[in-house]
Amino acid sequence: MEIIAENLSKKFQRDWIFRNLNLRFQSPHSYTVVGPNGSGKSTLLQILAGVAAPTNGEVLFKQQQQTIAVEYIYRHLSIAAPYLELIEEFTLLELVKFHCKFKPLKNELSLEEFMDIMKLGRAKHKMIKHFSSGMKQRLKLGLAFYAGTEIILLDEPTSNLDNQGIDWYHQEIEKNTQDRLLILCSNQAYEYEFCDEVIDITSFK
């Protein structure tokens, strides 16, 4: 799987967030986009996910030389980000079942096994709105790691995680990303030091 950004530029009102960005992201590699607050990392990630449009340029998605149309790319990727909402009125079990209708769990994991991996087994019948922020973050990451998609996009992956949660994140990265395309947005070196390539978005101003 490959994501190719060609001459990508994004402007909000009169402000150019980035300009003429040319990048190639290939599996099975891992990439991190770094830059200070407000530099455009999340904006770029949303464009790479096909959920936001660039002002100029384009994003191409390729699988074994075949181009995948942007409207179908959601089938091939998982994304976990602070601005993506979970369905708060569902219990954990309801939410996982619902999610699996669209993106089945990889390796034929059972729902019970999956909830235990996220260390949320005891919260099976708890409503998501009663989850702590760290529990919600483990759930978002778990859904991204264990969907059988070729691409994983993570924005600020350890936000709200305690030290144990951060250790868990590193273990799950090790287990789940070796044969996939991983793109992270981060400002924290410990979140991305394992990545193959670090891209500084400020070089595209």
Ligand SMILES: Nc1ncnc2c1ncn2[C@@H]1O[C@H](COP(=O)(O)OP(=O)(O)OP(=O)(O)O)[C@@H](O)[C@H]1O
């Ligand atoms: N929908 C929008 N309308 C107008 N401006 C926006 C919009 N979304 C983002 N911006 C602006 O674009 C810039 C880049 O925002 P973005 O969230 O991509 O940065 P970031 O690097 O991810 O920041 P952070 O590290 O704080 O998460 C900011 O100045 C932000 O205010």
